[in-house]
Amino acid sequence: MTAVPDNAEAKKARLVAVQLDEGSISRSTPDIEHERAVAIYDLIEDNEFEPIGDTSGPYQLHLSLVEKRLVFSVSGEAGERVVTHILSLTPLRKVVKDYFLICESYFEAIKTATPSQIEAIDMGRRGVHNEGSRILMERLEGKIRVDMQTARRLFTLVCALHWKG
Template identity: 65%
Template sequence: MSDDASPTGRLIEVELDETIGRAPPEVEHDRAAAIHDLIEENSFTPAGIAAEAFRLKLSMVEKRLVFDVSGASGTTVVTHVLSLTPFRRVIKDYFLICDSYWEAMRSATPSQIEAIDMGRRGVHNEGSQILRERLAGKIEVDFDTARRLFTLISVLHRRL
């Protein structure tokens, strides 16, 4: 989907299947915040499906991320399975730079923190672009929605 003002579908609900697993409370909080941000603003339309309200259920099957998309009524519209292999390096880099950012918040100068944050945003953008490429022809999302989905995918892998 282009980033213009074309009519698009949107997510009205995002659910994490039990196959995702539970995480420590701090990570669960981050997951809930990522879902909230995604629901608040998004552009999400499965290819070939008229724009409407959609529900997304994420699950894991054999180390693959499953996007189970339903209409507002709950009827399954389409299911897509994505390998997480293309995301491994960028997610690892993202966690490393986020850790550096939080460490810098304790003792670094504002300009050092800003430089690390710029790097963090760059890695986040890279992950978002990979996600858009992996969803191309399957689910149309704008860049901001891809960013929010990448945040959620990253948080799904976060361990304390």
């Protein structure tokens, strides 16, 4: 039986700041910049995040891409280094590519497609997003504990790192 964390523990097992590495992303349109900001805001507002073996949270996260690897640099609230995990992007590469393709189709469909066609594409987009989130959770297993909603928001940010405009 898994113990349910008390309120004090739950408040510590979370992110209070998230930063995307400026060197890993390119500046984009105001709409894309806004989407990134909203994704970070949503993630900070509601998340479950705790490096395995560390209960000193809350945490700050710096996400970057270094030599085609995803880097999770985790610090404490005051900035003290907690842990850095470097993950291969290979397991995520196809789903990120698929996600971008379906998003492109979705944005094109909004211009001319019927509501039912748009809804069908959006359902597919959500399915691919969920798949990417599950893969990310698997990659973080044994390293960082996250719930599915947090994994979904993190996957959005991983995609933001890949977006080159």
